[in-house]
Amino acid sequence: MGLLNDNELADFNEFLMKKYGTSPDGSHNSKFEAITTFNKNILLSAGAGCGKTTTLSLRVLYGILVKDLSVSDMLILTFTNNAAREMKDRIKDDLKEFATKKEKYPFINEEASKKLLDEAEKVDSAQISTFDSFSNAIVRKYADRLGVSPTFTILDQTVNDYMFYKVEDEIINEEFNNPNSKIRSFFDRDVSTNSGLLKSMIASLEKMRQTESNAEDIFDNWKENYLSNQEKxxxxxxxxxxxxxxxxxxxxxxxxxxxxxxxxxxxxxxxxxxxxxxxxxxxxxxxxxxxxxxxxxxxxxxxxxxxxxxxxxxxxxxxxxxxxxxxxxxxxxxxxxxxxxxxxxxxxxxxxxxxxxxxxxxxxxxxxxxxxxxLPTETSVALMDKNAEYIDYAIELNKKIHQIVQEQKKEHNAYTFFDVSYMCLKLLKENSDIREEEKNRIKTIMVDEYQDSNNSQEELLMLLGTDEEQLLTMDDDNKVFTVNFVENRFNRNITFMVGDVKQSIYGFRNAKPDLFMSKYQNPEDNNFELLTMTDNYRSDSQVVDEVNSFFTSNMTLQVGGVDYANDINQQIKASNKTLNQISSTDFNDLGSYDYDFEDKELPAKITNGQLKKHIIAFDIAKKIKSWVESKKVIVTEKRDGSRRPAEYKDFAILVRAKNQANPYVKAFSSLNIPCTLDIDQDFKMNTATMVLENLVKLEYYLTEMKSGRKLTNDELDSYKHCIASVERSFLLNVKDIQIIEDVKNCLSLDEAKRPLVLKMLDEVNVPGESEIKSPNQIIKEIFSKFDVYYKISTLNNPDEILSSYNFFISEIDNLSSMGFSYNEFIEYFKELREGDLSDTPQELKLYKARGNSILITTIHKSKGMEYPFVIVPMSNKGPKSKDENGSLIFDENYGFIPSFTKADKDFIREQCPRDNSKKDANGEGKIWNSDKKNEFNFVFPQLLAHELQKAKDDLSEHLRLVYVALTRARLANVMVFSNSITMKSRLYYSTRLLPKSFEDFGARASHSFMRLQHGDCAHYSMEDIISDVDKSNIPYKQELLDSNSFSIRLCDPLPDSVTKNKLNNFARASKADSVFADKDNEKFGTKLHLELENLDWSNYPTLPKSDFIKNEREKMLIDKFIRSDFISNLVGRHPQFYQEFEFIDPVSHHEGSIDLAIVTDDTSYVIDYKTSSTADLAYRRQVSIYRKNLAELMNIDIHKIECYLYSIIEGKFVKVDVDDVK
CATH class of the missing domain: 1.20.120 (Four Helix Bundle (Hemerythrin (Met), subunit A))
Incomplete structure (x- = not known):
């Protein structure tokens, strides 16, 4: 019946039709049908800025007023907690708006108004959530049917992976000790005792459980489904x-x-x-x-x-x-x-x-x-037959390991979200009464951002949206054994899905945009009605024209997933009347910029990619500053048309990858431009995390030593490092001179000399008390003793460090819930940094207040947002496909694809004795050279097909990222290119099928895009920009002009704060002496280091002056270095001096600093200052790391870099041979 009488309903429909039924250009708008249609399944394809959130919210309103529904009857699903929270707020606001503003909505009667207010109160408890949260609720509700406790803990996936790897090591060791195990024949095939390949195969199978809801069926039936059909x-x-x-x-x-x-x-x-x-x-x-x-x-x-x-x-x-x-x-x-x-x-x-x-x-x-x-089909089939038993063996071990880990989790009542999703599907598939109960409760299903759904989520929706008789069931116990082949799916006609396939950018979360496109292309076959919305209310006509022009040239079914040029329902229309009346002169200075680094007159060092990015960022920063200060760039508000000069808060820089943000942060800081860096961090790379971890490790080392165990040399080094790290951090702020003294006395039994941090830990760890405390209790007491929470609150950036603290606490609670010992805590954090988990990011979400500042964020985080002006650096690097070497790949079309072992390669060489990629004089393929073990040019056809398809999928997502970025702008996009003409040529004249990067996409349509932006793209001569950088008084001028690379940490938005608060978790060799002659000598050495660092080499061959040194002895020692033969021999070789050359080592991810690096025309040098002794060759490994990083950052042949230790007291250079250092 509904809450409105016939007249009120007619007025309501008239209101909706007038507002949403017709586009501003007079054409039909599907938004009205999307809001009011409840008797059939709807797939709504809504372009960027077309108001899909408004549509979904008003659909809830319509369901309450007209269809006798309550929000309690609705299941509204989305993909992030933020999106769910925003959806709740929007629905609540709309319900209250219609309930209270009677003069605006006269068709809402008193009963309806009261009902809407009642429903608004229910929104917070309604099923408006993520898929994970819904599955979690279902599993807890029916936990007894699964034999689990409803009070289970959600386990972090990284902790789960750690448990898996631990059990995996144990099982493989057992297999090695079992004389009847297949493991020996497995390794015989690869002539190796390294378990890396087997572990990788087992881990790949475990990852399948997260991406394939029917992974167990695949494991059990792969031979029947794939191996038996290998030839086909x-x-x-x-x-x-x-x-x-x-x-x-x-x-x-x-x-x-x-x-x-x-x-x-x-x-x-x-x-x-x-x-x-x-x-x-x-x-x-x-x-x-x-x-x-x-x-x-x-x-x-x-x-x-x-x-x-x-x-x-x-x-x-x-x-x-x-x-x-x-x-x-x-x-x-x-x-x-x-x-x-x-x-x-x-x-x-x-x-x-x-x-x-x-x-x-x-x-x-x-x-x-x-x-x-x-490979020839016959050879390939034979190889798969040979590999079958080893794939089966990997599956057997995976099942064994998985079962043990699952039992451990059940014992400790903790499960991951993947486990919960699996259990939810299991409940619904195997229990018809639960399915019916949930279907009776859910009267309508709405899915936001449907393009981001995956196979498991699709299966969940299908189970809830399909009548029972349509599901294939087993006669005995009504278990649904497959849903994938249900013919009349979603026949309950209660499902509403809205999304935009062009904005599917979560492939790394297993999103399957093909699910959306299958319904879009064949709606009737899937029992859906297709509706489309193309009216964009976010952007002005110029932005919309640019977007359509760009993607008409770039996005196809093959790359991107839609035929943008020929499918008018995928294009967007500029429909905001207010914005469409804006004069282009409001931001006439804004355009897109192509920075030309091909000029032959430029210094050779400008070819370095990192330096180019910093030069471009600095120039863009200058432009933004001039736009704001000139007040000529005007912002028009889209709601009321009011106008004002642009402020910094109106600009957003959207980057594809986190490391693209560094140059812009540095540039804005140098020009005193306020900016907010809104980029999630990897938890383990956060400096606050490192400090807290070191504090926890210190407690472990102390306990071990008090038990009588002697620390190993590596542990002792780590122990000293932890003392220095914690004392230097915000927790204690001990001065460096005292830290050196504390490190020196870290094993002293003299209580007066005992380091402050150890004394504080002694007070926590009362003898005999720790045995009755859990590890997380001890850690929390340590944090309380050090007043961690309060000290964080006193910092300049408390919010982000507090995020690290809270995440750290949740991690130790997770570990504790699984019964981990304190020792296992330490092992876990070590694995995060150095072991199997080191490549697994743990995203630490940071909230930052913005104010009047430029926003720098990733394209992924910008989704759903809008900004007046958007700047998009078009990276010249393409998407990085995950390296699958050594893993067991699964492809749903081809089955398992193993990597070649040595035995496989030998077999192939027997079957195919010639390398046809290399012809001899007679045009025959050359015989394989048995001496060249790495010479091999064959591939499984299914592997090549898999990689080609994956490349297309990755590039399609890459292009969709560009779409998301360019549709965030309200008034103007600024695209930043680097040598786009060259990039265009490289694309256009190599393969028009698959562009390789942002710039390739941009270059293909760049000229039409630029012409729309007030003329052609501005091409810049680097000479002028570099000259401008040189004239500017910026803190990193010398770095920018004289260095090929520099880096800042994302957790520190201002470079100064990095310098002041930096934790030296990669100690310089010169500071690593564990023993000093005495305290005075130690202070003297530190002072000499600082004086050497302050020398100005910028005018060489004119030698730097040492007049600033007042002490005669110190001045004499520094002058001895300045006037040494080593320095004199640099004349005529055009040396460039880099003092305190900082880097972040790509292997350890730790920071390092070279005392002095010198680059000449022929040879480069790493020089590490020593106070006196240079005899300890323990420095060799450290300076070898310096040499490697200098070579990579400066693009120098590593064999042309020599390493020296310089004794300041003795005034001599000692060459260090590091060629054989591993």
């Missing part, structure tokens, strides 16, 4: 590869045509003329592609060989045949006379021309060589 599977994979490269060939033919049009004079038509040649070549290449594209046959491997043959024997008008013949004219003299001569004097164009020519030739070779490496 291999043939299908080979077909995919052949089809891919055939399409590549057709694209290459088109590229060749474009190359001719762009660069070749077409007036002459003789046989040798380039135009005629390229026309013929393009046709021939295209025809090869067309011949094999979607070819139907029985044996695709034979067709691969045929395509290779065609590529190797292509010919033109009876001339000599062969692959080189295609490009022969490009290597002959006419190339210079007829083509190059046209661009004489234009060095940039000539360089571009040569690069493009090379790309065309390389692309042709790459296609051919990729086809050559595909």
């Amino acid at each position: 599977i291999q043939n299908n994979a080979t077909f995919y590869c052949l089809n891919y490269y055939a399409e590549y060939m057709m694209a290459l033919g088109a590229v060749l045509d474009q190359f001719r049009l762009d660069y070749v004079d077409v007036q002459a038509n003789d046989e040798e003329n380039s135009a005629t040649f390229f026309e013929r070549a393009a046709v021939k290449i295209r025809k090869i592609g067309e011949k094999y594209y979607y070819l139907e046959c029985q044996d695709y491997y034979s067709e691969v060989q045929n395509m290779i043959h065609d590529m190797e024997n292509i010919s033109f008008q009876g001339k000599k045949s062969g692959p080189k013949e295609i490009f022969r004219p490009m290597d002959r003299s006419w190339w210079k006379n007829e083509v190059v001569s046209q661009y004489e004097g234009d060095d940039q164009k000539l360089e571009l021309l040569e690069k493009q020519k090379k790309c065309i030739k390389d692309s042709y070779d790459n296609i051919k060589n990729s086809l050559i490496q595909i």
